[in-house]
Amino acid sequence: MVLSEQFRPLSLALTEEHEMLLTAVRDFAQREIAPVAAEYDESGEFPLDTVRKMGEMGLMGIEMPERYGGAGMDTLAHVLTMIEIAKADASHSTILSVNNSLYCNGILWFGTETQKREWISPVASGEEIGAYSLTEPMSGSDAGNMASRATLNDAGSHYLINGRKSWVTSAPFADRIVLFTMTAAEDKHRGITCFLIDTSQPGFSRGKTEPKLGIRASATSEIIFDDYACPVENVLGGVGQGFKIAMTVLDAGRIGIAAQALGIAEAAYEAALIYAREREAFGAPIGNYQMIQQKIADMKTRIEAGRALIYQAVIAKERALASGGRYTSEASMAKLFCSEAAAYVTDEALQIHGGMGYSKEMPLERYYRDARITRIYEGTSEIQRMVIARKELGLR
Ligand code: CAA
Numbered sequence: 001m002v003l004s005e006q007f008r009p010l011s012l013a014l015t016e017e018h019e020m021l022l023t024a025v026r027d028f029a030q031r032e033i034a035p036v037a038a039e040y041d042e043s044g045e046f047p048l049d050t051v052r053k054m055g056e057m058g059l060m061g062i063e064m065p066e067r068y069g070g071a072g073m074d075t076l077a078h079v080l081t082m083i084e085i086a087k088a089d090a091s092h093s094t095i096l097s098v099n100n101s102l103y104c105n106g107i108l109w110f111g112t113e114t115q116k117r118e119w120i121s122p123v124a125s126g127e128e129i130g131a132y133s134l135t136e137p138m139s140g141s142d143a144g145n146m147a148s149r150a151t152l153n154d155a156g157s158h159y160l161i162n163g164r165k166s167w168v169t170s171a172p173f174a175d176r177i178v179l180f181t182m183t184a185a186e187d188k189h190r191g192i193t194c195f196l197i198d199t200s201q202p203g204f205s206r207g208k209t210e211p212k213l214g215i216r217a218s219a220t221s222e223i224i225f226d227d228y229a230c231p232v233e234n235v236l237g238g239v240g241q242g243f244k245i246a247m248t249v250l251d252a253g254r255i256g257i258a259a260q261a262l263g264i265a266e267a268a269y270e271a272a273l274i275y276a277r278e279r280e281a282f283g284a285p286i287g288n289y290q291m292i293q294q295k296i297a298d299m300k301t302r303i304e305a306g307r308a309l310i311y312q313a314v315i316a317k318e319r320a321l322a323s324g325g326r327y328t329s330e331a332s333m334a335k336l337f338c339s340e341a342a343a344y345v346t347d348e349a350l351q352i353h354g355g356m357g358y359s360k361e362m363p364l365e366r367y368y369r370d371a372r373i374t375r376i377y378e379g380t381s382e383i384q385r386m387v388i389a390r391k392e393l394g395l396r
Contacts, residue, residue: 012311018077025081028057029088037089040217041366044209046173047217051095054085055126060099064108068116069125075252075314075321079259086263090370091217093260098169099123101253102378103130106178106194110237110245119176119196128175132253133165133197133223134246140167141383144189144243148181148225157232159183159195161203161225169377172209172219174199178249180242181225192242196234203228214369251331253378255313258334261342261374262306268342268349268367269299275353286352295348302341309334329391336384339374346371 014022033050040047054060062078064070071077078100086093107119123130139145148163161181171177177197184191197204207222237245276287276296286292313334316327346368350357357364375381389395 022080025084029084033088044216046219060126061124064104064124069121075317082256082259083263086260087267091215094215094218097256099130101256102132105252106249129173131170131174131177133168133179135167137166146182150181150183158229161228164224166222169220171221171223180246189243193239194236194242194245195230251328254331254335257378258310258338261338264371265342265345268346272349272352299345306338306341309337332384332387342371
């Protein structure tokens with residue numbers, strides 16, 4: 001497997017290109033996304049207009065080479081973008097994350113040249129939307145245990161895919177999906193194969209959209225395969241390689257979710273800081289009181305510790321892309337810590353706001369709800385702890 005096509009720098013110093021990207025994304029996110037975030041959260045509508053604009057800015061395929069329709073940037077650029085978009089609205093950052101990390105990366109790293117040209121370009125450019133489908137109704141954390149099946153036809157030209165997949169982010173609007181399903185159940189995880197799915201083909205349908213606690217504008221649904229005929233050319237990375245592809249892609253995805261969690265936490269923290277300066281009680285701004293100061297100090301410390309873990313994971317990923325190896329544990333530590341920090345920070349920021357934090361007139365309750373998913377998707381906190389501990393104990 002070739003993980004990189006070009007040399008990638010290991011430094012985390014922001015280049016001029018990063019600075020320009022950061023300014024442009026921050027400006028766009030605050031001008032175009034933040035003002036509509038509450039409305040989309042309330043309606044649960046998929047924000048197609050602003051998603052298209054993210055595509056026009058090159059944000060839907062940040063790390064994809066330009067020849068495949070992407071922006072040709074690096075992991076640091078991806079992380080900076082995720083933080084800024086999540087600060088404005090977590091739902092948008094979820095859509096962005098799945099498109100970039102879970103859909104595009106797998107094809108870039110495991111696809112043939114033809115697959116890269118056909119399957120990355122329309123999605124990295126933002127014209128079409130990509131999704132990733134691993135989970136099933138009866139297998140979430142135990143990702144290797146699947147009930148869906150793909151069977152090769154007698155002519156050897158197509159796989160017939162049957163079964164249901166669940167919790168597929170962006171599925172209601174996805175044009176293309178990276179799908180993991182069993183081609184040889186007796187081989188357990190080594191019998192899983194990855195397929196490139198065109199959702200306009202017969203045999204593919206969508207189940208109901210999930211009503212969710214948070215990230216309500218990022219549509220999530222079941223997808224159903226009923227004798228979907230997938231050409232053998234659309235097998236990604238070889239028969240039986242699906243589990244490795246799924247896990248490799250999730251390592252990158254988890255850094256993105258860590259960045260998303262950090263962005264949500266920063267948004268809540270900054271709101272709390274303003275409120276602590278402005279709100280008065282007992283004749284003084286509440287920020288003058290030690291109990292509020294303790295919260296501010298603990299929130300800020302967790303945010304900066306989370307950023308350090310993200311940067312450590314970014315360096316580990318760039319190193320792996322340049323010279324091989326894995327960054328599984330670094331990605332898991334960043335996701336685990338940042339998602340739990342986001343829970344803490346959004347809770348404390350809401351508390352500092354008192355009753356106003358509980359009201360839908362302010363964004364605190366949305367930050368609090370949106371942060372919750374980061375401890376669940378792309379591997380629960382429990383799974384991240386398992387991954388980290390297994391490596392420490394030499395169990396894998
Ligand atoms: N990179 C590359 N290979 C990996 C890997 C990684 N990160 N992790 C495991 N593998 C390989 C192992 O080396 C092993 O290879 P061999 O077959 O050669 O031995 C193989 O995969 C099996 O590994 P394990 O024995 O460790 O597998 P396991 O069954 O014990 O499971 C797990 C490991 C870490 C628990 C994994 O199942 C897991 O991450 N589960 C959580 C799944 C998850 O994150 N789901 C979320 C899906 S996406 C989503 O949230 C929806 C969305 O749309 C956003």
